[in-house]
Amino acid sequence: MFVAWRDLRHARGRFVLIASVVALITVLVGFLAGLTGGLAAQNVSAVLALPGDRLVLQQPAEGRPSFSTSAIDQTIEQAWRTAPGVQRATPIGIVQGRAAAAPSPTAVPVAFFGLPHGSSASPVADLAPAGDDEVGLSAQAAIDLDVGVGDSVAVGDGTYRVAAIGADLWYSHTPAVVLTPTSWAEVDRNLGGDGLPTVLAVAGSPAWDSVAAATHTSVNTPLLSLTALETFQSEIGSLALMIAMLFGVSALVVGAFFTVWTMQRAGDIAVLKALGASTGSLIRDALGQSLVVLAAGIGLGLAVVVGVGMAIDGALPFLLSPLTTLLPALVMTVLGLAGGAFALRTVTSADPLTALGSIR
Amino acid sequence: MINLQDVTLTFPDGDSRLIAVDDVSLTAPDGKVTGITGPSGSGKSSLLAVAATLIRPDTGHVWIDDVDAAALTPTQAAALRREQIGIVFQQPNLLPSLTAREQLLVMAELGDRGRRHRMTVHRRADDLLDAVGLTAHAHKRPGQLSGGQRQRIAIARALVHAPSALLVDEPTSALDHQRGSDIMGLIHRLTHERGTATMLITHDLAHADALDTVTTINDGRASHSDTVLA
Ligand SMILES: Nc1ncnc2c1ncn2[C@@H]1O[C@H](COP(=O)(O)OP(=O)(O)O)[C@@H](O)[C@H]1O
Ligand SMILES: [Mg+2]
Numbered sequence: 001m002f003v004a005w006r007d008l009r010h011a012r013g014r015f016v017l018i019a020s021v022v023a024l025i026t027v028l029v030g031f032l033a034g035l036t037g038g039l040a041a042q043n044v045s046a047v048l049a050l051p052g053d054r055l056v057l058q059q060p061a062e063g064r065p066s067f068s069t070s071a072i073d074q075t076i077e078q079a080w081r082t083a084p085g086v087q088r089a090t091p092i093g094i095v096q097g098r099a100a101a102a103p104s105p106t107a108v109p110v111a112f113f114g115l116p117h118g119s120s121a122s123p124v125a126d127l128a129p130a131g132d133d134e135v136g137l138s139a140q141a142a143i144d145l146d147v148g149v150g151d152s153v154a155v156g157d158g159t160y161r162v163a164a165i166g167a168d169l170w171y172s173h174t175p176a177v178v179l180t181p182t183s184w185a186e187v188d189r190n191l192g193g194d195g196l197p198t199v200l201a202v203a204g205s206p207a208w209d210s211v212a213a214a215t216h217t218s219v220n221t222p223l224l225s226l227t228a229l230e231t232f233q234s235e236i237g238s239l240a241l242m243i244a245m246l247f248g249v250s251a252l253v254v255g256a257f258f259t260v261w262t263m264q265r266a267g268d269i270a271v272l273k274a275l276g277a278s279t280g281s282l283i284r285d286a287l288g289q290s291l292v293v294l295a296a297g298i299g300l301g302l303a304v305v306v307g308v309g310m311a312i313d314g315a316l317p318f319l320l321s322p323l324t325t326l327l328p329a330l331v332m333t334v335l336g337l338a339g340g341a342f343a344l345r346t347v348t349s350a351d352p353l354t355a356l357g358s359i360r
Numbered sequence: 361m362i363n364l365q366d367v368t369l370t371f372p373d374g375d376s377r378l379i380a381v382d383d384v385s386l387t388a389p390d391g392k393v394t395g396i397t398g399p400s401g402s403g404k405s406s407l408l409a410v411a412a413t414l415i416r417p418d419t420g421h422v423w424i425d426d427v428d429a430a431a432l433t434p435t436q437a438a439a440l441r442r443e444q445i446g447i448v449f450q451q452p453n454l455l456p457s458l459t460a461r462e463q464l465l466v467m468a469e470l471g472d473r474g475r476r477h478r479m480t481v482h483r484r485a486d487d488l489l490d491a492v493g494l495t496a497h498a499h500k501r502p503g504q505l506s507g508g509q510r511q512r513i514a515i516a517r518a519l520v521h522a523p524s525a526l527l528v529d530e531p532t533s534a535l536d537h538q539r540g541s542d543i544m545g546l547i548h549r550l551t552h553e554r555g556t557a558t559m560l561i562t563h564d565l566a567h568a569d570a571l572d573t574v575t576t577i578n579d580g581r582a583s584h585s586d587t588v589l590a
Contacts, residue, residue, distance in 0.1 A: 003458070276470050357449055
């Protein structure tokens, strides 16, 4: 790194410029990742917090399974419950609707979940109330309704007492509200549904695929079953595409910069080789230089993302976690180094003979 | 000592090959400046490139002390250069981002030698900056030095790792007569002081008094009537 450090200092302006570009791309990637994470959490955190190892959805005769159309009837439930290897099969109803703080006429959009009280331990199941006249609210539902434990919540013509307020759980951008299966079926029918549960959360280790085939259902891990959520797919898909494109842009920008920079230095590299520099030491110098530039740019960008992310806390769906900050930063570094490695061809192919000048 | 034995070097030239060095045998003893002269295109630089292990000859041996450089891989040749060979190019070929002193220190950074080696090089760098009269300019970058000063730094760099062989290609071609003469005198003095086997190429003999012997090359062939100068 002897020459690399001195080059960095000597050509300060150029390196500051490229590090700033890297920082800007990091800020963009960071914001997109945070926003994606925030939106995703608002979309699916309740689905990921369902009990069980896998989620069973009804497989329609045509097309892909979907949370909005899936209905788990008695036959399906019975087949899964009795399949060898199944420890527990919990039918869960999900439907979006509106709820209001009891005397107030203004309703807010929420997602109703219906599952039995004490069925298993999971953030959603923990909220399941014991009585049919009770309701469990996720954190944001309680805030939106402006109610506390013991207050009343009106849904349709029914009134429910708030029995518990729990984790921050969301489904399709609406906060989760948990009812007993009976109350949920009533709410679903009032909303025009058939009162049949939406998914079956299954715990155990049955022959997943053969039971699914026999019952015309599709079974997936909670994470993979998210593709059955239309809003999730379209939202996250386009954001993820933008992030991927930014990753590509950053690799290209860094690669192009270091390729041009190294080509400009081809003469110096030939001289160093003629003086006896090992190719290894020259490669270390070149990659070390890219790493310094990347670390500076990405570090700065990350600081901005974390700073702004903390400042806007709550104002936007923005998720600040290692998954949305450190992971993209790591990917940027790796891709940037890959771009920088592009320039190494100039290093390895430089002919020390050209340093003699007089000889062609 | 540099000892070239029956060295032939050819370059591809259309369908045939151009013979740049034609069966040359030549010895450059320690502590002497062995001059090589000849018209332009006669193969002087090619011969130097072979002696400097920058290119492998088609046939023949290139002894640097007791190592046959003609038999080395490029990696081994690079290691030999950073340990045993000093090269002064026609242009000073300094690195723009390094100060005069750092141009010398970089010789300790080219391989994987340890701290001891680095300290030795640092000590010798100060000594050599003094020897070429540039201690006062040690912190300057090449852009702030004159042509003659740059060439002096290049000479100091070529000697900082205490090489046994010093190879110099037309060191005065970019300098006026007085500065050229100073540079030649410097090379002569350092060669004798430090006992390096110096091979120096020059196309004009204006500074011939700095050479201990002169061999003339014509069309890649050495005339073996070496002139020993006073
Ligand atoms: N890399 C090369 N490729 C092909 N031909 C070369 C190369 N280097 C030198 N030559 C040819 O070899 C001959 C000797 O060149 P050179 O050693 O540079 O001569 P000098 O240094 O005496 O002027 C010339 O005809 C030159 O054109
Ligand atoms: Mg020449």
